[in-house]
Amino acid sequence: MYNILITGGAGYIGRQIINLIDKKKFNIVVVDNLNTTKKNYLPKNIKVEKINILNKKKLEKLFSIYNFDGVIHLAAKCVVSESQKYPDIYYETNIIGTKNIIRYSKKFKVKHFIFSSSCSIYGNSDGIVKENNKKKPVSYYGKTKLIGENLIKRSFKNTKIKFVILRYFNVVGADLKNKIGEIGDKDRLFNNISKKIINKNFKINIYGNDYKTKDGTCIRDYMHVYDLAAIHLICLKKFKHIKKSLELNCSYGKGYSVLDIVKSFEKIAKRKINLIYKERRNGDTEKVIASNKKLNQFIKWKPKFNKLDSMVSTTFLWNKYLNKNL
Numbered sequence: 001m002y003n004i005l006i007t008g009g010a011g012y013i014g015r016q017i018i019n020l021i022d023k024k025k026f027n028i029v030v031v032d033n034l035n036t037t038k039k040n041y042l043p044k045n046i047k048v049e050k051i052n053i054l055n056k057k058k059l060e061k062l063f064s065i066y067n068f069d070g071v072i073h074l075a076a077k078c079v080v081s082e083s084q085k086y087p088d089i090y091y092e093t094n095i096i097g098t099k100n101i102i103r104y105s106k107k108f109k110v111k112h113f114i115f116s117s118s119c120s121i122y123g124n125s126d127g128i129v130k131e132n133n134k135k136k137p138v139s140y141y142g143k144t145k146l147i148g149e150n151l152i153k154r155s156f157k158n159t160k161i162k163f164v165i166l167r168y169f170n171v172v173g174a175d176l177k178n179k180i181g182e183i184g185d186k187d188r189l190f191n192n193i194s195k196k197i198i199n200k201n202f203k204i205n206i207y208g209n210d211y212k213t214k215d216g217t218c219i220r221d222y223m224h225v226y227d228l229a230a231i232h233l234i235c236l237k238k239f240k241h242i243k244k245s246l247e248l249n250c251s252y253g254k255g256y257s258v259l260d261i262v263k264s265f266e267k268i269a270k271r272k273i274n275l276i277y278k279e280r281r282n283g284d285t286e287k288v289i290a291s292n293k294k295l296n297q298f299i300k301w302k303p304k305f306n307k308l309d310s311m312v313s314t315t316f317l318w319n320k321y322l323n324k325n326l
């Protein structure tokens, strides 16, 4: 058995990873403070420890008990707009919390480490973003993720720990069969539009229509949560082929503007959505599209849910389910 710690495993991406992991080969332990999620969103046979990653004592005890082979470190605060308002909270969880996880991974000689990073570390970029692009985060959230990456690189440098830094772009969609989707009010475009349509409110705020893009609205590269989770499993399998470390952009390499997304939602709503243009938001970048060449070379895979309409429809149907059931 391979003992694996998944911090933040009760969250959106963590639950999808756990759903896909082979439970016969992996003994999973989840660490989550459960502030924004619940234990019973995870299958009953998964061990969940309600621990804040800022609590060093509890973490040390946990690491000493389980002798983890691998860690997937997902626990973080992750809303860009919130990070601008409450930088101290983001500093604590995303930097100090990450430092703690690194510290005990080193002390208890974990072999493999996967870190959830973000495209927001690149900041404003024009066109395709490669892994070696300049890192100039605009938001405070992006800064904390970049510091997290640097801490990992520095701390694991002279150790035997192999690590993969996965830079997720924008994660969307849901696994309807297994009831996995994003929970909570995180001010995400796909969820916001879904909720409006469900509530029969067909007016949507667009923050900025004067960006230098094809239609003036921001462009982002999206990835379905199922495909993103699958990448983690491939990384776990391939650790033996990784010499030391790897940084990978995780996305499909295709940009969609806010208006492209609105149009896809209009197909579901079967009507026009009224657009209300507002000022640009502090911390938003104009256009971020991933180069996924390195990812594709490494994992040689076929994504399952890379059509915009399937990302939009699964998000919508998940929000409809949430509206009725939670």
Ligand SMILES: NC(=O)c1ccc[n+]([C@@H]2O[C@H](COP(=O)([O-])OP(=O)(O)OC[C@H]3O[C@@H](n4cnc5c(N)ncnc54)[C@H](O)[C@@H]3O)[C@@H](O)[C@H]2O)c1
Residues within 6 Å of the ligand: 007, 008, 009, 010, 011, 012, 013, 014, 031, 032, 033, 034, 035, 036, 037, 051, 052, 053, 054, 073, 074, 075, 076, 077, 078, 093, 097, 116, 117, 118, 119, 167, 168, 169, 170, 171, 172, 183
């Ligand atoms: N969702 C995205 O679009 C996206 C994009 C890029 C990167 N990421 C990164 O992916 C990771 C997971 O994101 P997600 O979308 O699943 O978010 P999420 O909020 O659903 O999951 C994060 C989990 O971490 C837990 N957590 C937060 N603070 C904690 C603390 N102090 N101690 C213990 N647990 C704590 C939360 O309870 C939650 O279950 C994060 O590191 C995030 O920065 C997400």
